[in-house]
Amino acid sequence: MSLREKVEEVVNKEIRPYLMADGGNIAVVDVDEKEGIVKVKLMGACYGCPMAQITLTAFVEQHLKSRIPEVKKVIPV
DSSP, X not given: OOHHHHHHHHIIIIIHHHXXXXXXXXXXXXXXXXXTEEEEEEEETTTTXXXXXXXXXXXXXXXXXXXXXXXXXXXXX
8 A cells, every 4th residue: 555545544534534523624635655745735614724733733744643654744735
């Protein structure tokens, strides 16, 4: 399974449902397999929310890193 497939699976099963419960959503834009960098776009209620950066770093990035050790960084686009 590729890094992108692993990221998509965790996002779809574990992260997206949490964000959707608050009216938000997330899209995986790009995954750099060599560097372990994941680019995501927050959407819905998450887009423009004052808490978006905290959601991104404290929840999305930490969750992906804990479930997929190859993930080194999550960047918003």
